[in-house]
Amino acid sequence: MERPIYLDYQATTPCDPRVLQAMLPYFTAEFGNPHSRNHAYGWRAEEAVEAARMKVASLINADPKALIFTSGATESNNLAIKGVAHFYQEKKDHIITCATEHKCVLNSCRQLEQEGFKITYLPVDSNGLIDLNHLKEAITEKTVLVSIMAVNNEIGVIQPLAEIGKICRERGIFFHTDAAQAVGKIPMDVEAMNIDLLSISAHKLYGPKGVGALYVRRKPRVRIQSLINGGGQERGMRPGTLSPPLCVGLGEACAIASAEMPSEYARLKVLRDRFYHAIKTGLEEVYLNGDLEQRIPGNLNLSFAHVEGEGLMMGIKDLAVSSGSACTSASLEPSYVLRALGVEEEMAHTSLRLGFGRFTTEEEIDLAAQKIIKEVNRLREMSPLWEMNREGIDIKSIKWAAH
């Protein structure tokens, strides 16, 4: 069977062959422990890890000494949020985050809530962005951290990072951003944006799975309490032997992203616009979820009114996409991100997330648009809601029995 066209770049990205090439020697010949100080094996591995650290730092305009390697963005987010909360808990106990954050941020906050911390979950506007006035109003004397994601994983919207950073710096509050979906896609600058902590995931930017990084500002210094105890590696913030091949992979992925970002951004925007135009021309009643302008070019989240998302995915099985309809999950609840935007449940059930990336071609985009249009039309002919819509019946006027 031919493999489906991959349009799920927010879930993960393929490891770039150049990244893999850079990694390979560190699995075999260069196998040293980067923390071994007494021989050349260790020194060479350490050199490779430090060179990788420089590359990661350079992509976000950071001091390499302020970067620590982790297993991925989930760990980085846990470490940043719980680490800051626990270190400063004697003085401050309030954290501000937002309703559309990734589950690892929300669940870290839930955990802290159980420990007695106070958490504010900011709402988002219908375009998916937070209101800076809400942020300002939520800040108290007890606020230690603001954690707002850079780019949302479902709807691709970019939060106003520089503005948030400015507010936090003025009020003496640490600013953490989960930048898993942003790094390598849009310019990120911890200095210009006043970011104090920043989470990175390698596999979202064509690196290997199982590695990430956390930026922890040194000037002015941010202190965090480690989640685990060990031999003091990564300045005690993340002990454990580093994996040189994975660190090298992340470094190489960052170097490639750094070199290719402007051209790749432009290329993806052309593809994205081409796809969106084809869909909007071919179908009525398609709605974009999330802001169109404040958005990475590699994401579209669309609701195809009156066609259920999982049913649609089954019809476009030669496209690998994901849906905001959580019909596959046990909860049967549609996406909490779309709900936070105020998207009605029935519309949330009709959404598809389409992710474009480095290996997406124009041919694939055209084929995908064509297949989606064909299948949406087929399913609408089968949809009682579409029939009502065509007859001018408002589905909200019907008394539905919840089940």
Add this chain to the structure above:
Amino acid sequence: MAYSTEVIDHYENPRNVGTLDSKDDFVGTGLVGAPACGDVMKLQIKVNAQGVIEDAKFKTFGCGSAIASSSLVTEWIKGKTVEEASTIKNTTIAHHLALPPVKIHCSMLAEDAIRAAIQDFKGKQKAA
């Protein structure tokens, strides 16, 4: 999640998609589910003077299993009397389509749709 071949067959080649005249006294219409839950089924039956379902049509908003469940029951109820049709159980539908536990509600909805259509038909007959 992998779908059974039966589900795929009904999803790709749904039987009896369409609409009957809901104003006809011999047509019963059942509309069950809710858009907010991600499933809506409309099932219609046309009953002849002998009480036999001579035609059945459906339209469904939902996942592949919901579409397959409704398509399957339209096949099953055609040619049956109203009484026979009302004995179809969701477990039989779920078993035939090899639905996983998380999709059992699709078969329950299809059973509800048959009952609702029959009830609508009987209501019309009483009124007539």
